[in-house]
Amino acid sequence: MTPAPNKHDAEQYLLADQPSELERLQLQSRMWEPSGRRVLSKVGDGSGRRVLDAGCGAMGWLRILGEWVGTSGEVVGADIDESLLAAARSFLAAEAISNVELVVDDVFDSKLEPQSFDLVHARYLIAPLGRAPEQVASHQRLLRPGGSLVLEEWDLGSWHFNPPAPAAERLIRLLSEIFATLGGEAGRGLRNSSAKPVSTSRSSTRT
Amino acid sequence: VIALEPGHPYLRLPLQFSTALESRLLETVSGDELASLRREAQRELAELGRWGTTFTLIQSWGTLSRTPRL
Numbered sequence: 001m002t003p004a005p006n007k008h009d010a011e012q013y014l015l016a017d018q019p020s021e022l023e024r025l026q027l028q029s030r031m032w033e034p035s036g037r038r039v040l041s042k043v044g045d046g047s048g049r050r051v052l053d054a055g056c057g058a059m060g061w062l063r064i065l066g067e068w069v070g071t072s073g074e075v076v077g078a079d080i081d082e083s084l085l086a087a088a089r090s091f092l093a094a095e096a097i098s099n100v101e102l103v104v105d106d107v108f109d110s111k112l113e114p115q116s117f118d119l120v121h122a123r124y125l126i127a128p129l130g131r132a133p134e135q136v137a138s139h140q141r142l143l144r145p146g147g148s149l150v151l152e153e154w155d156l157g158s159w160h161f162n163p164p165a166p167a168a169e170r171l172i173r174l175l176s177e178i179f180a181t182l183g184g185e186a187g188r189g190l191r192n193s194s195a196k197p198v199s200t201s202r203s204s205t206r207t
Numbered sequence: 208v209i210a211l212e213p214g215h216p217y218l219r220l221p222l223q224f225s226t227a228l229e230s231r232l233l234e235t236v237s238g239d240e241l242a243s244l245r246r247e248a249q250r251e252l253a254e255l256g257r258w259g260t261t262f263t264l265i266q267s268w269g270t271l272s273r274t275p276r277l
Binding site for chain 2: 023028144158167168171174
Protein backbone atom coordinates (compact mmCIF):
# COMPACT_ATOMS: atom_id res chain seq x y z
CA MET A 1 0.00 0.00 0.00
CA THR A 2 2.92 2.30 -0.34
CA PRO A 3 3.46 3.32 -3.94
CA ALA A 4 4.81 6.81 -3.66
CA PRO A 5 6.87 9.11 -5.81
CA ASN A 6 9.99 8.51 -3.78
CA LYS A 7 11.33 6.67 -0.77
CA HIS A 8 10.97 9.72 1.45
CA ASP A 9 7.25 9.85 0.85
CA ALA A 10 6.96 6.12 1.44
CA GLU A 11 8.65 6.55 4.80
CA GLN A 12 6.37 9.41 5.68
CA TYR A 13 3.34 7.33 4.89
CA LEU A 14 4.35 4.07 6.54
CA LEU A 15 7.17 2.90 8.68
CA ALA A 16 7.03 -0.37 6.89
CA ASP A 17 9.94 -2.02 8.63
CA GLN A 18 8.07 -2.03 11.93
CA PRO A 19 6.70 -5.46 12.82
CA SER A 20 3.53 -3.81 14.11
CA GLU A 21 2.98 -2.19 10.72
CA LEU A 22 3.36 -5.48 8.88
CA GLU A 23 0.89 -7.07 11.26
CA ARG A 24 -1.52 -4.21 10.70
CA LEU A 25 -1.32 -4.54 6.93
CA GLN A 26 -1.94 -8.28 7.02
CA LEU A 27 -4.78 -7.94 9.53
CA GLN A 28 -6.29 -5.25 7.34
CA SER A 29 -6.08 -7.46 4.27
CA ARG A 30 -7.75 -10.36 6.06
CA MET A 31 -10.50 -8.06 7.34
CA TRP A 32 -11.48 -6.86 3.90
CA GLU A 33 -10.99 -10.05 1.86
CA PRO A 34 -14.71 -10.96 1.90
CA SER A 35 -15.54 -7.54 0.42
CA GLY A 36 -12.90 -8.06 -2.24
CA ARG A 37 -14.26 -11.45 -3.19
CA ARG A 38 -17.74 -9.94 -3.60
CA VAL A 39 -16.42 -7.31 -6.02
CA LEU A 40 -14.50 -9.87 -8.04
CA SER A 41 -17.61 -12.01 -8.36
CA LYS A 42 -19.33 -9.00 -9.94
CA VAL A 43 -16.42 -8.34 -12.30
CA GLY A 44 -16.83 -11.84 -13.68
CA ASP A 45 -14.91 -15.04 -14.18
CA GLY A 46 -11.22 -14.55 -13.55
CA SER A 47 -9.98 -17.95 -14.67
CA GLY A 48 -6.75 -17.71 -16.62
CA ARG A 49 -6.50 -13.93 -16.38
CA ARG A 50 -3.38 -11.87 -15.73
CA VAL A 51 -3.99 -9.34 -12.95
CA LEU A 52 -2.09 -6.73 -10.96
CA ASP A 53 -2.37 -5.69 -7.32
CA ALA A 54 -0.73 -2.26 -7.42
CA GLY A 55 0.68 -1.34 -4.03
CA CYS A 56 0.03 -4.80 -2.63
CA GLY A 57 2.08 -4.19 0.50
CA ALA A 58 2.47 -7.18 2.81
CA MET A 59 -0.58 -9.03 1.52
CA GLY A 60 -3.19 -6.84 -0.16
CA TRP A 61 -5.43 -8.76 -2.52
CA LEU A 62 -2.79 -11.37 -3.43
CA ARG A 63 -4.63 -14.31 -1.94
CA ILE A 64 -8.07 -13.47 -3.33
CA LEU A 65 -6.68 -12.60 -6.76
CA GLY A 66 -4.77 -15.88 -6.75
CA GLU A 67 -8.03 -17.68 -6.07
CA TRP A 68 -9.87 -15.64 -8.71
CA VAL A 69 -7.49 -16.32 -11.59
CA GLY A 70 -6.91 -19.95 -10.61
CA THR A 71 -3.95 -22.12 -11.50
CA SER A 72 -4.05 -21.09 -15.15
CA GLY A 73 -3.89 -17.38 -14.31
CA GLU A 74 -1.17 -15.06 -13.10
CA VAL A 75 -1.09 -12.45 -10.35
CA VAL A 76 1.54 -9.73 -10.15
CA GLY A 77 1.91 -7.98 -6.81
CA ALA A 78 3.76 -4.69 -7.07
CA ASP A 79 5.00 -2.34 -4.39
CA ILE A 80 7.68 0.29 -4.12
CA ASP A 81 8.82 -1.01 -0.73
CA GLU A 82 11.01 -4.11 -0.79
CA SER A 83 10.53 -4.80 2.91
CA LEU A 84 6.79 -5.10 2.38
CA LEU A 85 7.35 -7.39 -0.59
CA ALA A 86 9.59 -9.56 1.60
CA ALA A 87 6.70 -9.88 4.06
CA ALA A 88 4.36 -10.67 1.17
CA ARG A 89 6.79 -13.34 -0.04
CA SER A 90 6.74 -14.98 3.39
CA PHE A 91 2.96 -14.83 3.44
CA LEU A 92 2.70 -16.49 0.02
CA ALA A 93 5.11 -19.23 1.03
CA ALA A 94 3.19 -19.90 4.25
CA GLU A 95 -0.07 -20.09 2.33
CA ALA A 96 1.46 -22.18 -0.51
CA ILE A 97 0.23 -19.67 -3.09
CA SER A 98 2.20 -20.29 -6.27
CA ASN A 99 0.56 -18.18 -8.98
CA VAL A 100 1.77 -14.81 -7.69
CA GLU A 101 4.87 -12.92 -8.81
CA LEU A 102 6.15 -10.01 -6.74
CA VAL A 103 7.92 -7.04 -8.29
CA VAL A 104 9.25 -3.70 -7.12
CA ASP A 105 7.41 -1.01 -9.02
CA ASP A 106 6.33 2.58 -8.52
CA VAL A 107 2.74 3.19 -9.48
CA PHE A 108 3.66 6.70 -10.62
CA ASP A 109 6.58 5.53 -12.76
CA SER A 110 5.61 1.99 -13.60
CA LYS A 111 7.99 -0.18 -15.59
CA LEU A 112 5.36 -2.87 -16.11
CA GLU A 113 4.35 -3.63 -19.68
CA PRO A 114 1.50 -1.44 -20.95
CA GLN A 115 -1.78 -3.16 -21.79
CA SER A 116 -0.65 -6.41 -20.22
CA PHE A 117 -3.27 -6.89 -17.49
CA ASP A 118 -6.89 -7.98 -17.50
CA LEU A 119 -7.50 -6.36 -14.12
CA VAL A 120 -5.71 -3.81 -11.98
CA HIS A 121 -6.57 -3.35 -8.31
CA ALA A 122 -5.34 -0.61 -5.98
CA ARG A 123 -6.39 0.08 -2.42
CA TYR A 124 -6.00 3.07 -0.09
CA LEU A 125 -3.68 4.98 -2.40
CA ILE A 126 -5.74 7.91 -3.62
CA ALA A 127 -6.77 9.23 -0.22
CA PRO A 128 -3.36 9.22 1.44
CA LEU A 129 -1.29 10.07 -1.63
CA GLY A 130 -3.66 12.51 -3.29
CA ARG A 131 -2.47 11.96 -6.88
CA ALA A 132 -5.60 10.48 -8.37
CA PRO A 133 -5.24 11.71 -11.97
CA GLU A 134 -1.71 10.32 -12.33
CA GLN A 135 -2.58 7.15 -10.51
CA VAL A 136 -5.67 6.32 -12.54
CA ALA A 137 -3.87 7.15 -15.79
CA SER A 138 -1.06 4.78 -14.83
CA HIS A 139 -3.52 1.98 -14.09
CA GLN A 140 -5.31 2.59 -17.37
CA ARG A 141 -2.07 2.29 -19.33
CA LEU A 142 -1.51 -1.17 -17.87
CA LEU A 143 -4.95 -2.49 -18.76
CA ARG A 144 -5.74 -4.39 -21.92
CA PRO A 145 -8.81 -3.29 -23.88
CA GLY A 146 -11.77 -4.74 -22.02
CA GLY A 147 -9.76 -4.91 -18.79
CA SER A 148 -11.16 -3.88 -15.41
CA LEU A 149 -9.93 -1.35 -12.87
CA VAL A 150 -10.93 -1.85 -9.23
CA LEU A 151 -10.25 0.91 -6.72
CA GLU A 152 -10.86 0.83 -2.99
CA GLU A 153 -10.69 3.84 -0.74
CA TRP A 154 -11.87 4.73 2.75
CA ASP A 155 -14.27 7.17 4.24
CA LEU A 156 -13.42 7.74 7.88
CA GLY A 157 -16.87 9.04 8.78
CA SER A 158 -18.08 5.71 10.15
CA TRP A 159 -15.00 4.97 12.28
CA HIS A 160 -16.41 5.10 15.82
CA PHE A 161 -16.55 3.32 19.14
CA ASN A 162 -19.44 2.48 21.41
CA PRO A 163 -19.41 3.61 24.12
CA PRO A 164 -17.42 6.55 22.75
CA ALA A 165 -13.65 6.51 23.16
CA PRO A 166 -12.64 10.18 23.12
CA ALA A 167 -8.87 9.65 23.02
CA ALA A 168 -9.02 7.03 20.26
CA GLU A 169 -11.36 9.23 18.25
CA ARG A 170 -9.06 12.20 18.74
CA LEU A 171 -6.27 10.07 17.26
CA ILE A 172 -8.52 9.31 14.28
CA ARG A 173 -9.16 13.02 13.73
CA LEU A 174 -5.42 13.74 13.86
CA LEU A 175 -4.73 10.93 11.38
CA SER A 176 -7.39 12.30 9.07
CA GLU A 177 -5.70 15.71 9.19
CA ILE A 178 -2.36 14.12 8.31
CA PHE A 179 -3.80 12.43 5.24
CA ALA A 180 -5.33 15.73 4.22
CA THR A 181 -1.93 17.44 4.41
CA LEU A 182 -0.41 14.68 2.27
CA GLY A 183 -2.65 15.83 -0.53
CA GLY A 184 -5.50 13.43 -0.21
CA GLU A 185 -8.65 13.56 1.80
CA ALA A 186 -9.19 10.59 4.04
CA GLY A 187 -12.92 11.04 3.91
CA ARG A 188 -13.11 11.66 0.21
CA GLY A 189 -10.57 9.44 -1.44
CA LEU A 190 -12.52 8.87 -4.62
CA ARG A 191 -14.72 11.94 -4.55
CA ASN A 192 -11.56 14.04 -4.57
CA SER A 193 -10.36 12.48 -7.80
CA SER A 194 -10.26 14.84 -10.73
CA ALA A 195 -9.24 12.10 -13.14
CA LYS A 196 -11.02 11.92 -16.45
CA PRO A 197 -13.66 9.21 -16.29
CA VAL A 198 -12.50 5.77 -17.28
CA SER A 199 -14.16 4.73 -20.49
CA THR A 200 -16.41 2.02 -19.22
CA SER A 201 -18.81 -0.51 -20.51
CA ARG A 202 -20.14 -0.88 -16.98
CA SER A 203 -19.22 0.51 -13.64
CA SER A 204 -20.50 0.57 -10.13
CA THR A 205 -19.83 2.18 -6.79
CA ARG A 206 -20.99 0.94 -3.44
CA THR A 207 -20.09 1.35 0.17
CA VAL B 208 -18.52 -0.97 7.31
CA ILE B 209 -17.67 -3.85 9.63
CA ALA B 210 -18.87 -4.01 13.22
CA LEU B 211 -16.03 -4.99 15.53
CA GLU B 212 -16.86 -6.97 18.65
CA PRO B 213 -15.18 -6.11 21.96
CA GLY B 214 -11.57 -7.20 21.97
CA HIS B 215 -11.29 -7.40 18.18
CA PRO B 216 -7.69 -6.58 17.15
CA TYR B 217 -8.86 -4.17 14.44
CA LEU B 218 -10.26 -1.90 17.18
CA ARG B 219 -6.65 -0.97 17.86
CA LEU B 220 -6.12 0.44 14.36
CA PRO B 221 -5.87 4.08 15.55
CA LEU B 222 -3.05 3.05 17.89
CA GLN B 223 -1.24 1.17 15.16
CA PHE B 224 -1.57 4.11 12.80
CA SER B 225 -0.30 6.43 15.51
CA THR B 226 2.90 4.37 15.63
CA ALA B 227 3.34 4.19 11.87
CA LEU B 228 2.73 7.91 11.47
CA GLU B 229 4.34 9.11 14.68
CA SER B 230 6.72 11.55 13.02
CA ARG B 231 3.80 13.18 11.23
CA LEU B 232 1.69 13.32 14.37
CA LEU B 233 4.50 15.06 16.21
CA GLU B 234 4.22 17.93 13.75
CA THR B 235 0.74 18.55 15.13
CA VAL B 236 0.90 17.55 18.79
CA SER B 237 3.66 17.44 21.37
CA GLY B 238 5.36 14.22 22.35
CA ASP B 239 3.76 14.42 25.79
CA GLU B 240 0.30 14.93 24.34
CA LEU B 241 0.74 12.04 21.91
CA ALA B 242 1.97 9.74 24.68
CA SER B 243 -0.98 10.74 26.83
CA LEU B 244 -3.44 10.21 23.97
CA ARG B 245 -1.99 6.77 23.31
CA ARG B 246 -2.16 5.73 26.96
CA GLU B 247 -5.74 6.90 27.23
CA ALA B 248 -6.76 5.32 23.91
CA GLN B 249 -5.09 2.08 24.96
CA ARG B 250 -7.10 2.10 28.16
CA GLU B 251 -10.33 2.93 26.33
CA LEU B 252 -9.92 0.20 23.75
CA ALA B 253 -9.10 -2.42 26.38
CA GLU B 254 -12.30 -1.77 28.31
CA LEU B 255 -14.69 -4.67 28.40
CA GLY B 256 -17.77 -4.20 26.28
CA ARG B 257 -16.48 -1.47 23.96
CA TRP B 258 -17.22 -2.32 20.36
CA GLY B 259 -16.73 -0.28 17.25
CA THR B 260 -17.31 0.23 13.56
CA THR B 261 -14.65 0.48 10.89
CA PHE B 262 -14.22 3.22 8.36
CA THR B 263 -16.33 2.75 5.25
CA LEU B 264 -14.71 0.84 2.44
CA ILE B 265 -15.68 2.42 -0.88
CA GLN B 266 -15.29 0.04 -3.81
CA SER B 267 -15.47 1.25 -7.41
CA TRP B 268 -14.80 -0.62 -10.57
CA GLY B 269 -15.09 -0.13 -14.29
CA THR B 270 -14.16 -1.85 -17.50
CA LEU B 271 -12.25 -0.31 -20.39
CA SER B 272 -13.86 -0.31 -23.81
CA ARG B 273 -12.74 -3.09 -26.11
CA THR B 274 -12.66 -0.64 -28.99
CA PRO B 275 -10.83 2.70 -29.13
CA ARG B 276 -12.93 5.83 -28.64
CA LEU B 277 -13.44 7.92 -31.79
